Amino acid sequence: MQKETMERFPPQRVTLKNGKEVTIRPLLPEDGEALAAFYASVPQEDYRFYCPHPLDREHALANAAKAFSPLEVVLVLEPEPGRIGGYTWYRWKAPNAERSTFGICVGRALQGTGAGRALMKRLMEIAAEVGPPIMCLTVQKANPRAVALYQSMGFRIVREQMRAPMADGLFPSEPEYAMERVNRPT
Numbered sequence: 001m002q003k004e005t006m007e008r009f010p011p012q013r014v015t016l017k018n019g020k021e022v023t024i025r026p027l028l029p030e031d032g033e034a035l036a037a038f039y040a041s042v043p044q045e046d047y048r049f050y051c052p053h054p055l056d057r058e059h060a061l062a063n064a065a066k067a068f069s070p071l072e073v074v075l076v077l078e079p080e081p082g083r084i085g086g087y088t089w090y091r092w093k094a095p096n097a098e099r100s101t102f103g104i105c106v107g108r109a110l111q112g113t114g115a116g117r118a119l120m121k122r123l124m125e126i127a128a129e130v131g132p133p134i135m136c137l138t139v140q141k142a143n144p145r146a147v148a149l150y151q152s153m154g155f156r157i158v159r160e161q162m163r164a165p166m167a168d169g170l171f172p173s174e175p176e177y178a179m180e181r182v183n184r185p186t
């Protein structure tokens with residue numbers, strides 16, 4: 001996220017359904033180790049649904065290092081300073097791209113507390129002003145919580161397809177939805 005976008009959308013305090021106050025803020029270059037710890041905490045059952053890349057330290061450090069990229073917006077949810085409990089992002093390939101790709105992962109400890117919805121709400125406020133007008137995602141049919149959350153946030157199903165099996169053979173091919181959201185009129 002560009003620094004000027006970070007200034008327009010500063011950290012936000014949010015109260016979750018369990019009464020806990022957390023901070024939603026942009027990912028920063030210094031978040032590498034905290035992001036690595038978050039990745040390491042994601043159980044295999046959740047990696048099945050959230051697998052944009054291996055959830056290892058190398059990818060965490062690389063993602064944090066490009067926190068000021070003009071072609072992405074990444075938000076983290078901090079339950080306490082220095083710890084990441086969830087994150088969400090959208091990325092696009094070129095300055096004038098029509099579409100971005102969306103992803104989200106909330107740690108087990110905060111699932112079901114409204115953390116996912118709070119992260120998405122903030123992300124969509126930014127997407128109304130920054131980045132491509134359309135946002136895309138894919139989500140397995142076996143993940144009804146995510147499908148329901150996405151629909152309630154304005155995504156619609158555009159097709160059904162089969163997700164390719166994981167390269168390492170960890171998870172087989174399975175049915176998924178491709179969904180899209182209009183962030184602002186074109």
Ligand SMILES: CC(C)(COP(=O)(O)OP(=O)(O)OC[C@H]1O[C@@H](n2cnc3c(N)ncnc32)[C@H](O)[C@@H]1OP(=O)(O)O)[C@@H](O)C(=O)NCCC(=O)NCCS
Binds near residue numbers: 047106140143149
């Ligand atoms: C999917 C995910 C992001 C949702 O975040 P969360 O913090 O657990 O969800 P929230 O507490 O914000 O709840 C979102 C909504 O889903 C609803 N929901 C929960 N379980 C549900 C289910 N089985 N079916 C339908 N809706 C469900 C909740 O009621 C809530 O709606 P509400 O705000 O109107 O009450 C999170 O669980 C997660 O990261 N899971 C593992 C990785 C993953 O699946 N990522 C998405 C990959 S596509």
